[in-house]
Amino acid sequence: MAHLELEGIVQRYGSHTVVDGVSFRVETGDIACLLGPSGCGKTTLLRCIAGFEGIAAGEIRVQGRTVSNPERRLPPEQRQIGMVFQDYALFPHLTVAANVGFGLAGFVREQRLGRVSELLAVVGLAGQDKKYPHELSGGQQQRVALARALAPRPQLILLDEPFSNLDVDLRERLSLEVREILKRQNITAVLVTHDQHEAFAMADEIGVMSDGIIQQWDNPYRLYHQPANRFVADFVGQxxxxxxxxxxxxxxxxxxxxxxxxxxxxxxxxxxxxxxxxxxxxxxxxxxxxxxxxxxxxxxxxxxxxxxxxxxxxxxxxxxxxxxxxxxxxxxxxxxxxxxxxxxxxxxxxxxxxxxxxxxxxxxxxxxx
CATH class of the missing domain: 2.40.50.140 (Nucleic acid-binding proteins)
Incomplete structure (x- = not known):
């Protein structure tokens, strides 16, 4: 059984179809990527997986449980899905520790502090717990956002253009670091990006999207050397x-x-x-x-x-x-x-x-x- 399954997903805004019959599956511990230009439907698809939007047709399943179909949409907070946003969405008035522990309100104090300390060590920010977001670099803020998403032990992590605000060198380095963190934790993840270098650095499998359709779902090597059509050949590589x-x-x-x-x-x-x-x-x-x-x-x-x-x-x-x-x-x-x-x-x-x-x-x- 796949960890995440999308079957025939359709999403429309009025009469405009944004996602058109998308199907794919992600195995446990794998990192998948939706890659494509602006307006191709990749972020809409991610929001459907997260539960922020409903779907017009198809079905989304997480670990075999249906979380979305046209008749029923499980609320985002009940999906056990962590989200890392493009702008990090950290609380500026909270310390690093408080940001990471924000989703652990149901934990007793000792458990919460232990989990926060554990995750800060995992993302390479041990000793930074008392700092505030404005005191951190962009790369450090991104690590805090990742630690916060991992804190409640979600079944799935979604990353929406997580490195787009960083410079090129830091983007490439951090994408490799984030991949290593997710792999060590055996976390299943879906990344959305328009940057093929990020996709190649992080993902086990990549779906190249255009006009709401996945043009090819494959590993990075085959996308580059055996593109399925002219669009994929043109979009991937030089x-x-x-x-x-x-x-x-x-x-x-x-x-x-x-x-x-x-x-x-x-x-x-x-x-x-x-x-x-x-x-x-x-x-x-x-x-x-x-x-x-x-x-x-x-x-x-x-x-x-x-x-x-x-x-x-x-x-x-x-x-x-x-x-x-x-x-x-x-x-x-x-x-x-x-x-x-x-x-x-x-x-x-x-x-x-x-x-x-x-x-x-x-x-x-x-x-x-």
Missing amino acids: GVFLPGMVIDDCSVEVELGVLQSRLPLECSQGCEACGQGCGVEVLLRPDDIVHDDQSEMRAEVRHKAFRGAEILYTLRLGSGVEVLSLVPSHHNHAIGERIGIRLDVDHVVAFKTPARGFQASTQSIQFHR
Whole structure:
């Protein structure tokens, strides 16, 4: 039995459907993530799980118990669900200890103090109990919010954009720390974020959402290397679509050479097995294009972004198409320089395009975020 189960969830605001038939399950101790752009329905879905909103169709179950369906909605305070909000929602007039112990009113004093002390140690804030929220950094406030959510020993933790108010370096570090805390406590959790780096750092499974629908529910590795559709490929990671021509059902030719696919290529003509001459657009990630001084294939450096250990180069091919390449930073090339490159592609990702030649297709190249 899954710890959390959503089956056919629909939620509407008037005539506008915000969540449209969403189903997924989260096993005990796993961390799941709803990832997507603003307005995709992910926060609404989290609020439905928490009990802040009802649902128009479907059913939500926590440890086998139905907590929401169209006829019945269990109140949030009866669901044994902890919530960590985007703005932390700490009480400014209460100490750290009082904030963490706020949900423990039913405990005797010794039990409450013991639980608070235990959780402050778990989140790395031992000795900070007498401070007030304004005396803490953003990362420390987030830890207090997490400790408060964990205090009543909930069955499930929900995290709504918990790191969005933090700077990038702290966000990445804290997301790893929070994952470690949840795993040590064997807590089942659902995270909502628009940041794929947070999702990859924290989650065991990720549901990429768009227009109220989960486009793909998978682990981070498969989302990146085997996206289910064009939206997932575009939203997750960086890269460029390059026009290609199918040679057979497992081979496709692009300007940089012939790629062998581990999976049958999706054919633009709608046939079961791609035939020779079908047109596709092939996704090339920055790590698919390798710098190689010995290669006869050359590309012109158009832009460069220094990232410490690596440089992200934008390279122009002979056709005028631009691609991305992630290169160790000791290979420091000037704008306008021509450098050797080669393909090193483990997973071929290709999507349908109208069948046409390379020159015509170059006009429809789309860049990834």
